[in-house]
Amino acid sequence: MPVTTLAGHTIHVDDEGFLTDPSEWDDELASVLAAQVGLTLTDEHRAVLEFLRxxxxxxxxxxxxxxxxxxxxxxxxxxxxLFPQKPAKKMAYVAGLPKPVGCV
Structure with missing residues (x-):
């Protein structure tokens, strides 16, 4: 299981970069992950992320x-x-969750 560091956070990820330990996620990391997929988080994004988690x-x-x-x-x-192109995949990535089953 690969380990990487983003903005001072050491996180465990899978081969596609999805967190493998959701407990390593926090709001600051969400902003960093969002930026990696071209998003700037708003309150609307954060409400969806809160539901997902x-x-x-x-x-x-x-x-x-x-x-x-x-x-x-x-x-x-x-x-x-809010999450253009592949919303389920982007939502899970930014929320620090595994890729949804069925996503390619």
């Missing part, structure tokens, strides 16, 4: 795009605006 903690798996939309109350179209 709570859902992961409860269910033990990264939410799909549909579950993220339904659970957070943010329409899928809005998730595409």
């Amino acid at each position: 709570a859902d992961f903690h409860q269910r033990g798996e990264t939410p799909t795009l549909r579950r993220a939309s339904a659970g957070s109350g943010v329409p899928v179209k809005e998730l595409f605006r």
Whole structure:
């Protein structure tokens, strides 16, 4: 399991750069991860990330795009605006969660 350092945070990641230990994540790291995928976090982003992490903690798996939309109350179209191109993958990456099952 590779280890890397981002903005002073030593984190364990998989081959694609997704955190393998969600407990290593914090809000500061979220901003760094977001910048790596071309995003600047707003309160809207942070609300979605908060839902994703709570859902992961409860269910033990990264939410799909549909579950993220339904659970957070943010329409899928809005998730595409907040996290362009591959929203489920980007949301999981920035939230410090494993890549969702079924994402390529």
